Amino acid sequence: MKRTALILPIVVIAAAVGLSSIFIVDEREKALVLQFGQIKAVREDPGLYFKVPLIQEVVRYDDRILGLDIQPLEVTPLDDRRLVVDAFARYRISDVRRFRQAVGAQGLTLAESRIDTLLQAQTREVLGSVTSSEILSQDRAGLAARIRDAGRTQAESLGVEIIDVRLKRTDLPDQNLDATFARMRAEREREAADEVARGKEAAQRVRAQADRTRVELVSDAQRQADITRGEADAKRNAVFAEAYGADPEFFDFYRSLSAYRASLNSGNSAMVMAPDSEFFNYLKNAEPKAAAPAAAPAAPAATQ
Incomplete structure (x- = not known):
């Protein structure tokens, strides 16, 4: 036991x-x-x-491929237009002995910090040698390859192989972005003001043309009316003249009756006139003048 x-x-x-x-x-x-x-x-x-x-x-x-998001950084291309670049990298530990000697017991934490630093430096160097138009164009894949190749050489001392680098996002800094938006807003407001001004100008032209057409139509209608009225007055005067020439005394009598009707109508103002005024001639004469004897009928023509 x-x-x-x-x-x-x-x-x-x-x-x-x-x-x-x-x-x-x-x-x-x-x-x-x-x-x-x-x-x-x-x-x-x-x-x-x-x-x-x-x-x-x-x-x-x-031993797998690892990913690292590079801290966003500002770069200044050749045209001095600052940009904020956000990128990521893919890497793997290629030499664990060298990796251990380079970073010690801190491992991936220190290694990723160093990789981030060297890729940021290469990003500034590569993107600073081109214009912003090239960065924003389809050539950005070639720029990312240049950053990868330059970073790969320096990462060998860490026992790390940089497999790929990609640019995720390229934007303007916040202050530049606000200024750009303000400039775009001002440009759109200016275009809108121009459109409004052109619309008002076109409306004024149409309104002026309409007023001119209206004046011309009214003037032409007035002219035609005056011509018609003048022709009517001429015909009326001709009828009056013909009637006056046929029987002047009857014409005077008719005109007097019309004047009596207009002046003695109810509601008119009172008139003060002398009793012997010629206006009352047809009211004072009770007996009408003897009519002229009718002409004797013509004798019938002799028959053969």
């Missing part, structure tokens, strides 16, 4: 030591075997490996 009690702990300790000396490397990662901080072995192929328990440790690194 005592022997079993002694063997059991030894077996457990031996199993724990045996298990701690075994580690597995996945196909998605690489591993370093460290002994007191020094690199003793590099394990890049997937499989089962051994290490010295309690003395050696295993540090694993991702």
